[in-house]
Amino acid sequence: DAGVTQSPTHLIKTRGQHVTLRCSPISGHKSVSWYQQVLGQGPQFIFQYYEKEERGRGNFPDRFSARQFPNYSSELNVNALLLGDSALYLCASSLSWGSYEQYFGPGTRLTVT
Amino acid sequence: KNEVEQSPQNLTAQEGEFITINCSYSVGISALHWLQQHPGGGIVSLFMLSSGKKKHGRLIATINIQEKHSSLHITASHPRDSAVYICAVGGTSGSRLTFGEGTQLTVNP
Numbered sequence: 617d618a619g620v621t622q623s624p625t626h627l628i629k630t631r632g633q634h635v636t637l638r639c640s641p642i643s644g645h646k647s648v649s650w651y652q653q654v655l656g657q658g659p660q661f662i663f664q665y666y667e668k669e670e671r672g673r674g675n676f677p678d679r680f681s682a683r684q685f686p687n688y689s690s691e692l693n694v695n696a697l698l699l700g701d702s703a704l705y706l707c708a709s710s711l712s713w714g715s716y717e718q719y720f721g722p723g724t725r726l727t728v729t
Numbered sequence: 730k731n732e733v734e735q736s737p738q739n740l741t742a743q744e745g746e747f748i749t750i751n752c753s754y755s756v757g758i759s760a761l762h763w764l765q766q767h768p769g770g771g772i773v774s775l776f777m778l779s780s781g782k783k784k785h786g787r788l789i790a791t792i793n794i795q796e797k798h799s800s801l802h803i804t805a806s807h808p809r810d811s812a813v814y815i816c817a818v819g820g821t822s823g824s825r826l827t828f829g830e831g832t833q834l835t836v837n838p
Binding site: 712714 | 769770827830
């Protein structure tokens with residue numbers, strides 16, 4: 617059974633551009649969480665989606681948005697990219713909103729120049 | 730002060746040594762996770778604990794809920810154990826995790 621998949625694996629963008637990152641959860645998992653990991657730091661929570669609704673949001677500006685589709689896959693969108701948005705973006709899937717167990721994808725490494 | 734503190738930040742050991750990484754947290758939790766991250770970024774879940782102790786091969790994780798402290802032990806360390814080890818806690822707000830800064834472990838042959 618496939619694990620959590622993310623695409624693309626690497627991405628280079630220019631300041632001011634927009635980016636869309638994608639995540640497919642483990643089959644049967646209905647919740648997806650997004651995390652940002654800046655180099656040398658631990659991941660920071662961005663969003664959690666469950667049953668296509670936002671169920672949690674971290675301390676990130678409105679340039680960051682996300683959505684979840686009927687098949688439970690998810691997209692993370694970042695507008696007006698800044699140099700500081702360069703990071704590894706991790707997606708984690710879990711069975712439901714309050715599930716303790718989370719399974720992480722390989723991440724998307726975004727570089728903003 | 731971070732809600733999750735790990736120590737040490739960096740750790741270098743010789744192959745075969747016993748290793749301990751510590752994690753302290755300041756919030757109420759539903760579960761604590763120990764995660765491993767190799768260069769390139771992928772995160773693997775090693776343990777999820779809500780009480781007591783768990784063992785998997787050469788890895789042992791313990792948690793003391795009253796003291797809000799957890800430890801990850803590696804026995805008979807090996808160079809392939811070299812990675813970043815991250816402690817993360819889950820509270821009562823959904824599946825959201827709060828992470829420590831990570832401990833960079835290097836095991837030399």
